[in-house]
Amino acid sequence: MTTTATDSHATEHGLSTAGYVRIALILAAITGLEVSTYYVDFGWLFMPALMIMMVIKFVMVVSYFMHLKFDNKLFSWLFYTGLILAVGVYCAALATFKFFG
Amino acid sequence: MAIIEPTASSEASIAVIPPATPSSAMGALKRPVATKGWRQWVFTVDHKKLGIMYMATAMFFFLVGGLEAVMIRMQLALPNGKILNADLYNQMFTMHATTMVFLFVMPMTAGFANYFIPLQIGARDVAFPRINAFSFWALLFGGLFINLSWFLGGAADGGWFMYAPNSGPIFSPSHGVDFWALGLQITGIASLAGAINLIVTILNMRAPGMKLMRMPIFTWMSLVVQFLLAFAVPVITVALFLLSFQRNFGATFFDVSAGADPLLWQHLFWIFGHPEVYILILPSFGIISEVLPVFSRKPLFGYPFVVFSGAAIGFVGWGVWAHHMFASGLGPVSVAVFSISTMAIAVPTGVKIVNWTLTLWGGKLWFTTAMKFAIGLIVLFTIGGLSGVTHSVAPSDTQQTDTYYIVAHFHYVLFGGAVLGLFSGFYYWWPKMFGKMLNEKLGTWNFWFMIIGLNMTFGPMHILGLQGQPRRMYQWTENRAGEGFFNLAFWNLIASIGSLVLVVGVFFFLVNVFITARNGKVAPLDPWGARSLEWMTSNPPKEHNFDSIPTVHHLDEFFHRKYAEDANGQMQQIATAEEVLKQLEDNADTHIHMPSPSYWPIVIAFGLPVTALGVIYSIPLAIFGGLIILMGAFGWALEPSTAPDTDFDPPSSGNTSKDVVHVG
Amino acid sequence: MWFTLDNLATAHDTHEDAAHTSTGLSNVKLGMWLFLGTECLLFGGLISTYMLYRGRVGTGPRPAQVFDIPFTSVSSFVLLMSSLTMVLAVSSAHKRDDKSTNLWLVITALLGATFVGGQVYEFTAFYNEGMGFSTSLFSSSFYVLTGFHGVHVTVGLIMLLALRGMLKNNKVPGSRAETVEMIGLYWHFVDIVWIIIFTLIYLIPA
Numbered sequence: 026m027t028t029t030a031t032d033s034h035a036t037e038h039g040l041s042t043a044g045y046v047r048i049a050l051i052l053a054a055i056t057g058l059e060v061s062t063y064y065v066d067f068g069w070l071f072m073p074a075l076m077i078m079m080v081i082k083f084v085m086v087v088s089y090f091m092h093l094k095f096d097n098k099l100f101s102w103l104f105y106t107g108l109i110l111a112v113g114v115y116c117a118a119l120a121t122f123k124f125f126g
Numbered sequence: 127m128a129i130i131e132p133t134a135s136s137e138a139s140i141a142v143i144p145p146a147t148p149s150s151a152m153g154a155l156k157r158p159v160a161t162k163g164w165r166q167w168v169f170t171v172d173h174k175k176l177g178i179m180y181m182a183t184a185m186f187f188f189l190v191g192g193l194e195a196v197m198i199r200m201q202l203a204l205p206n207g208k209i210l211n212a213d214l215y216n217q218m219f220t221m222h223a224t225t226m227v228f229l230f231v232m233p234m235t236a237g238f239a240n241y242f243i244p245l246q247i248g249a250r251d252v253a254f255p256r257i258n259a260f261s262f263w264a265l266l267f268g269g270l271f272i273n274l275s276w277f278l279g280g281a282a283d284g285g286w287f288m289y290a291p292n293s294g295p296i297f298s299p300s301h302g303v304d305f306w307a308l309g310l311q312i313t314g315i316a317s318l319a320g321a322i323n324l325i326v327t328i329l330n331m332r333a334p335g336m337k338l339m340r341m342p343i344f345t346w347m348s349l350v351v352q353f354l355l356a357f358a359v360p361v362i363t364v365a366l367f368l369l370s371f372q373r374n375f376g377a378t379f380f381d382v383s384a385g386a387d388p389l390l391w392q393h394l395f396w397i398f399g400h401p402e403v404y405i406l407i408l409p410s411f412g413i414i415s416e417v418l419p420v421f422s423r424k425p426l427f428g429y430p431f432v433v434f435s436g437a438a439i440g441f442v443g444w445g446v447w448a449h450h451m452f453a454s455g456l457g458p459v460s461v462a463v464f465s466i467s468t469m470a471i472a473v474p475t476g477v478k479i480v481n482w483t484l485t486l487w488g489g490k491l492w493f494t495t496a497m498k499f500a501i502g503l504i505v506l507f508t509i510g511g512l513s514g515v516t517h518s519v520a521p522s523d524t525q526q527t528d529t530y531y532i533v534a535h536f537h538y539v540l541f542g543g544a545v546l547g548l549f550s551g552f553y554y555w556w557p558k559m560f561g562k563m564l565n566e567k568l569g570t571w572n573f574w575f576m577i578i579g580l581n582m583t584f585g586p587m588h589i590l591g592l593q594g595q596p597r598r599m600y601q602w603t604e605n606r607a608g609e610g611f612f613n614l615a616f617w618n619l620i621a622s623i624g625s626l627v628l629v630v631g632v633f634f635f636l637v638n639v640f641i642t643a644r645n646g647k648v649a650p651l652d653p654w655g656a657r658s659l660e661w662m663t664s665n666p667p668k669e670h671n672f673d674s675i676p677t678v679h680h681l682d683e684f685f686h687r688k689y690a691e692d693a694n695g696q697m698q699q700i701a702t703a704e705e706v707l708k709q710l711e712d713n714a715d716t717h718i719h720m721p722s723p724s725y726w727p728i729v730i731a732f733g734l735p736v737t738a739l740g741v742i743y744s745i746p747l748a749i750f751g752g753l754i755i756l757m758g759a760f761g762w763a764l765e766p767s768t769a770p771d772t773d774f775d776p777p778s779s780g781n782t783s784k785d786v787v788h789v790g
Numbered sequence: 791m792w793f794t795l796d797n798l799a800t801a802h803d804t805h806e807d808a809a810h811t812s813t814g815l816s817n818v819k820l821g822m823w824l825f826l827g828t829e830c831l832l833f834g835g836l837i838s839t840y841m842l843y844r845g846r847v848g849t850g851p852r853p854a855q856v857f858d859i860p861f862t863s864v865s866s867f868v869l870l871m872s873s874l875t876m877v878l879a880v881s882s883a884h885k886r887d888d889k890s891t892n893l894w895l896v897i898t899a900l901l902g903a904t905f906v907g908g909q910v911y912e913f914t915a916f917y918n919e920g921m922g923f924s925t926s927l928f929s930s931s932f933y934v935l936t937g938f939h940g941v942h943v944t945v946g947l948i949m950l951l952a953l954r955g956m957l958k959n960n961k962v963p964g965s966r967a968e969t970v971e972m973i974g975l976y977w978h979f980v981d982i983v984w985i986i987i988f989t990l991i992y993l994i995p996a
């Protein structure tokens with residue numbers, strides 16, 4: 026990667042143990058929030074909030090636990106190509122079933 | 127599979143020392159070491175041997191699919207055909223298409239890719255040699271598995287895209303569709319593993335200086351194809367799983383009476399299916415983009431355009447699938463969107479045709495058989511492409527769909543495009559692969575019979591289709607044939623005779639191969655005056671491909687090592703091919719570890735059809751198959767990809783894996 | 791894209807066997823990420839099938855009638871935490887600390903086994919409530935999707951246990967840290983798929 030000199034240890038192996046635990050705590054907190062939507066009525070916020078929390082969790086695991094943030098961009102390219110393609114074609118297919126309407 | 131070291135007697139020549147004291151995996155099986163007999167093939171991980179095995183397998187299935195095609199045409203030659211009954215006819219066209227698409231064109235392109243990509247990028251093997259072997263065996267077993275159904279109650283009969291309700295147990299009570307779904311699942315695994323392998327190979331195993339924009343165009347097109355495979359195969363995997371669960375375990379995913387949406391299958395199939403048509407055609411585009419410049423004595427016109435239009439086709443190819451579903455009630459918005467995206471994809475394809483034509487323009491054309499096939503592709507593919515554009519207009523497609531017009535269209539693009547390109551590749555690369563020249567005279571016969579046969583068979587189908595003859599119709603009758611020039615009887619007969627002409631054409635090729643093998647002319651080192659790296663090694667290439675890995679400075683590296691500009695800007699020969707090769711040999715690497723043969727790829731691949739058979743007939747058998755796979759996986763995981771130094775006789779001393787990275 | 795790809799390869803990875811590749815990246819890791827990219831299309835297809843069919847319950851139970859959100863929340867949490875222990879195993883492996891690598895691998899496997907056990911329990915409970923595999927379009931698409939995921943977790947479990955055994959007996963061919971890392975990538979992927987399933991399938995009512 027050609028980013029400005031970050032801590033070389035971090036670029037090689039990701040975060041420290043404490044860092045990982047911190048990420049896990051955040052993930053746990055978001056999960057708690059997600060589950061709370063089952064008990065508390067969030068009104069119109071319900072769907073967008075759930076989707077956003079899902080995406081945040083997803084990206085956090087991918088970026089930190091899977092090191093994608095610290096790794097060569099080529100890995101991100103390969104993975105996100107698949108992901109975006111999947112979201113694109115399947116949403117388009119569901120749209121023809123009037124799934125979103 | 128071996129260590130390569132200079133021998134004492136001569137500095138320059140290199141000896142291959144086979145492993146002799148093999149270590150064992152899990153204390154059970156010792157690593158295979160044979161360099162002769164059938165064992166050298168069955169346990170090999172050499173990309174060239176595997177490439178040849180892919181091609182031989184594909185050729186076998188081409189003959190099977192061809193036989194099925196001829197039976198179809200014989201049935202339709204005259205009114206009230208009696209050769210096949212309706213049921214057999216359904217099996218015939220379904221298996222014809224399945225065989226041609228999945229068991230002939232795809233494996234053949236995989237064979238070319240396997241053989242030539244490492245050579246073209248200056249590598250000694252692929253990134254994961256054992257996975258490569260696994261892919262081949264899975265393909266072979268999957269293909270045999272599908273065809274096993276002929277002997278076990280009848281083959282699949284729902285048409286190659288297997289729409290519901292034809293795919294369901296009511297309309298297809300035999301096990302044919304079960305074999306079809308599970309068999310394609312197995313070949314799909316092969317394709318997926320192969321795709322990942324080749325992508326990593328191309329990205330990671332290039333010789334020094336081989337930048338992406340210096341890669342030969344065949345490698346480029348194959349890269350696009352492998353990406354398409356990698357992302358399209360999982361989609362059909364889902365569809366096939368759903369189908370298997372429906373047929374074997376009582377689900378109702380495509381059963382309208384249970385409230386299902388049969389269009390789900392259609393979407394999944396064509397999200398895969400449209401990229402699939404590019405998977406079939408792009409390798410041939412790559413092949414003729416190699417052949418045309420060589421035999422025009424000019425560089426490829428607009429190399430970057432050919433690369434980018436290939437990538438663009440690969441990309442846009444994901445957004446057009448529903449043009450196969452215009453007649454299915456998608457709704458006006460969807461139809462409009464997909465209609466326009468389909469017209470758009472004709473553009474990059476057109477770019478390619480222009481580039482090829484301009485490559486020919488003003489060149490010193492040399493009409494070898496390879497060149498003839500390449501030009502044949504340009505002409506016939508263009509015809510097929512034009513009728514294709516007529517389908518992109520949805521109202522006109524609604525008239526044409528499910529008629530012989532469609533059959534005409536896709537045979538012009540598949541046979542006139544993909545298959546002619548493959549034949550061009552055979553004639554061009556045969557000397558490279560086998561060290562013998564295919565006979566040009568027989569090649570010319572081969573070419574003309576195929577071209578005439580092709581046009582005789584598929585040309586009249588345009589007429590048949592526009593006159594309303596439906597596809598997949600097992601009989602036609604005299605009183606519906608009509609009269610005058612466009613009567614169906616006459617054109618059906620012509621098409622059937624044409625298919626026999628085609629058969630003769632293919633027969634000339636087989637004769638050619640046979641004669642060449644027995645007493646063909648030994649190929650010179652550089653018979654065509656080629657331009658790319660795969661020709662910078664002996665014919666056939668040594669086991670380790672290159673004595674020393676070349677450093678690449680140009681697109682068309684081999685050409686630039688032979689020719690340079692003089693003071694007047696004219697290209698002058700500065701070295702012969704022999705001199706170029708000698709230079710590589712003089713700098714030979716002294717210690718090359720090649721990946722070692724292995725039992726596990728074929729073991730794991732064998733577990734797949736066993737499991738599949740179990741899914742159809744008995745679950746314990748499926749579990750047994752699963753255990754074979756598991757055992758194979760353990761053997762695989764515990765066995766180093768490259769034999770350790772102590773495995774060799776005499777034990778090797780040097781540090782291992784000097785040039786190649788093998789971790790598969 | 792071509793020039794980005796070439797330029798991306800400037801920095802060298804630290805993995806032993808990556809040094810000789812054109813991009814400087816390891817073959818296995820490249821292959822693994824690509825594989826995970828392709829898996830997105832696999833799970834995407836199954837999820838879409840479920841989304842299309844989740845409301846089609848016929849005479850069988852509706853999703854909300856069978857789903858036990860508190861229970862699934864706990865097992866989702868367990869799987870999420872197994873990602874933490876997995877990443878700690880990877881980081882210990884990079885530090886060549888065999889003892890903690892082993893420990894974290896075992897804990898990860900235990901958490902994974904808990905999740906699979908929870909799924910078996912859940913399936914049994916659903917079955918007893920009258921939701922068989924072929925009861926309705928909803929039930930079959932639910933079982934196929936979550937079953938597929940469960941199979942992925944189980945494969946991951948086998949790999950974790952095999953890896954631990956191989957580490958112990960010094961039988962890992964090639965780089966040990968990288969092998970742990972690859973299995974880690976697979977494991978995390980299985981986790982992120984569940985993150986999506988948990989939201990789309992369980993939390994959003996049909």
Ligand code: HEM
Pocket residue numbers: 191192195196198199219220222223224226227231284285286287533536537540541544545583596597598599600625628
């Ligand atoms: C030996 C030369 C060939 C002949 C004479 C031939 C003939 C035919 C005929 C007559 C049909 C229509 C059957 C019907 O609708 O009732 C057909 C279908 C088909 N053929 Fe060929 N074909 C040949 C080669 C190929 C090749 C090389 C490919 C692909 C690479 C191919 C792919 C297909 C496909 C996809 C179908 C559609 C089957 C279906 O409706 O499900 N064919 N072929």
Ligand SMILES: [Cu+2]
Pocket residue numbers: 399400403446447449450
């Ligand atoms: Cu299409």
